[in-house]
Amino acid sequence: MSEASVAVHADADLLAQAVAARFVVKLLDAQADRGEASVVLTGGRIAAAVYRAAVALPARDAVDWSRVDVWWGDERFLPAGHPDRNETQARAALLDAVPLNPARIHPMPASDGPAGADPEAAAARYAEELASAARPGHAALPHFDVLLLGVGEDGHVASVFPEHPVHYESRPVSAVRGSPKPPPVRITLTLPAINTAEEVWLVASGADKSRAVGMALAGAGPVQLPAAGVHGVGRTLWLLDRAAAAEVPPRLRSLR
Numbered sequence: 001m002s003e004a005s006v007a008v009h010a011d012a013d014l015l016a017q018a019v020a021a022r023f024v025v026k027l028l029d030a031q032a033d034r035g036e037a038s039v040v041l042t043g044g045r046i047a048a049a050v051y052r053a054a055v056a057l058p059a060r061d062a063v064d065w066s067r068v069d070v071w072w073g074d075e076r077f078l079p080a081g082h083p084d085r086n087e088t089q090a091r092a093a094l095l096d097a098v099p100l101n102p103a104r105i106h107p108m109p110a111s112d113g114p115a116g117a118d119p120e121a122a123a124a125r126y127a128e129e130l131a132s133a134a135r136p137g138h139a140a141l142p143h144f145d146v147l148l149l150g151v152g153e154d155g156h157v158a159s160v161f162p163e164h165p166v167h168y169e170s171r172p173v174s175a176v177r178g179s180p181k182p183p184p185v186r187i188t189l190t191l192p193a194i195n196t197a198e199e200v201w202l203v204a205s206g207a208d209k210s211r212a213v214g215m216a217l218a219g220a221g222p223v224q225l226p227a228a229g230v231h232g233v234g235r236t237l238w239l240l241d242r243a244a245a246a247e248v249p250p251r252l253r254s255l256r
């Protein structure tokens with residue numbers, strides 16, 4: 001488990017630009033080291049801005065997109081192509097603009113997909129897909145070079161919400177019913193699965209995130225504040241704008 005580090009940028013636009021640049025470099029580094037890269041995407045407003053900024057970077061053409069695996073940390077359990085699906089957002093903002101191998105894009109199942117409208121069956125199906133990409137002799141998950149997370153006003157990450165029973169799920173992928181944020185039915189990686197990633201980046205912008213961000217970095221409990229419970233194996237990076245960083249303990253800040 002890695003110690004958290006924090007980078008603060010002046011505003012949401014600069015934050016998105018900086019995260020996009022880091023993201024492209026991370027893919028390049030992973031491909032230099034391993035010949036391929038594996039990313040876990042998130043949903044949310046700042047994530048969409050990061051994806052658009054990544055597409056606008058000339059250096060994006062240095063990435064061999066055909067050797068990038070794309071996974072998701074959570075999904076709203078809605079029909080394929082629904083505008084509120086995290087997949088739909090990521091395709092529009094990033095995936096449709098770069099030459100990925102379609103076989104290496106791994107969206108979580110939709111509610112009208114082959115697993116049917118049963119979110120538990122859909123979660124089990126995604127767990128199987130992850131397991132089939134795991135390295136022989138390793139756990140039930142593939143290697144993730146970088147896993148992106150937004151942070152909710154309540155401190156949720158992916159679709160792990162405060163005090164939700166998903167905290168007690170031992171499998172890597174869980175259905176979520178009764179989400180306090182619409183839609184009520186979702187699928188999510190659980191915190192232990194998220195914490196297998198080499199790097200976890202938590203990206204947050206805006207004053208409405210400042211309390212959750214500050215409490216997570218001050219050491220809140222993960223059941224009450226899920227963002228406090230995520231750690232990359234090699235690196236845990238909080239990427240914030242000034243508004244979201246307003247309550248970060250001063251000793252942790254690195255201002256840009």
Ligand SMILES: O=C1O[C@H](COP(=O)(O)O)[C@@H](O)[C@H](O)[C@H]1O
Nearest residue numbers: 042043044045046150151152158
């Ligand atoms: O519902 C979700 O919300 C969070 C945060 O979204 P934001 O718009 O407040 O940044 C997101 O990280 C998660 O993937 C998504 O399903």
